[in-house]
Amino acid sequence: MSKPVRVLIVEDEPIIADDIAISLEEFGFEIEEIVASSEEALAHLENHQPNIVLLDIKIEGGLDGIRLAHLINEKYQIPFVFISSMYDHNTLTRAKSTNPAGYIVKPFKESDLKVNIELALTKNNPIMPPLDEQKELKFFVKQAGAMIPLDFNEVTHIEGDDNYAIFHTNSGKHTVAHTLKEIDNKLSNRGFCRVHKKYIINLSKVDRIEQSVLFIEETMIPIGKAYRKGFFDHLAIF
Template identity: 35%
Template sequence: MDKVKVLVVEDEIIVAHDIKARLEDLGYGVTGVAITGEEAIEKAEYTSPDVILMDIALKGNMDGIQAAEVIHEKYDIPVIYLTAYSDDKTLERARVTQPFGYLLKPFDEKELRSNIEMTLYRHNQEKAKHQESEKWLTTTLDSVGDAVIATDTEGYVKHINPFAEALTGWRKENAISKKIGEVLSLKSEVSEDVLEDPVQKAIREDIFYGLAENTLLVSADGNSTPVDIVGSTIKNENKEIIGIVLN
């Protein structure tokens, strides 16, 4: 069985190497030690740890909370905060980044192991729940009798159903991860102008019915079809926008 990989982010070098040694004694693999928030983000991307131990009070332009926020959004790697601070203001800032645990310095090996194991369990449960939710969403979108495209909040295509494939001329395997403007080419029949990005319009208005009168969709083979686009946001349980559905 592969070792659980841990990234240590701690700007006190002696403390960092002590944590590294204790992790290795407990049977974990350490992918590296980072001493700044920027280095933590870089090593999170290139070493792909299973969990990150993140000191909150990092020196420099980016503290541990800011680094954890970027890592959470970009890489979905669970973070356990290491801190000597337990004041309400610091903890409130930390909570926004959805950490999986806190270790108050100094901590012992038992606390270290239990936090890591509980974090891995919770993260795996959340991933399984998310995958089941995505499977349900895909099945639902494929069964809709209209053309439907789903994107993330940056406008990258995450799903396109068979009706939308036929309408746009894009096969699913080619459309996924493309920007919506490449797959859904829209213009005004009257002015020939390219229309507003429907993803940004949905984010701004939450839901919209139609981009403009006489909207044309230009398919991959150059054919134009009159369409009436409806856009709405997909939100998680915290009411945060996580995607857009266009049909």
């Protein structure tokens, strides 16, 4: 039996912190500790190794949640998810600079906690195929009369367009003459998941989920009703 995921909660509002803890325990997570300040969080991290940190931005102590997140990156390399009622441009810009594993806006649903934690851990532990299959993680596109290999790990998401599929990467788009169903059959066990009749996403690239949509950086992708359960099942880690 796998060990439960250990969570550190950094939240200075006791009622909210307790609600988060109760919800996560019902989902099977283990709460290592609830702390209210940056100093308490750092003291805990000196002696413990949680799998993930849930981090409010407005907390007690000498550091706010974003400055604390920078320290977590520098010293502990533990994934963290922000939980905050703040989503103004300045706050989001500062938060993005820490490369968080997720960002949940208060108020939120219990399912948002579970999904974002599982996504964060999926991103932190990407699924890699056996070595003898890694050569298949490349596809070829025609460019200037040549066949150019591209690594599937570069792909953020794939968009279907009738009998063609458009591979979106950080460096551009590449169109191949395959249906989305054909692509899905090859990638479903390799860290990719179909979330809509027109979209397949790379699970390691998802930044956050909000109700019926997910975000990969600034790109919003709908989650179709027919694919919702399969998507959430794909994220399950215990």
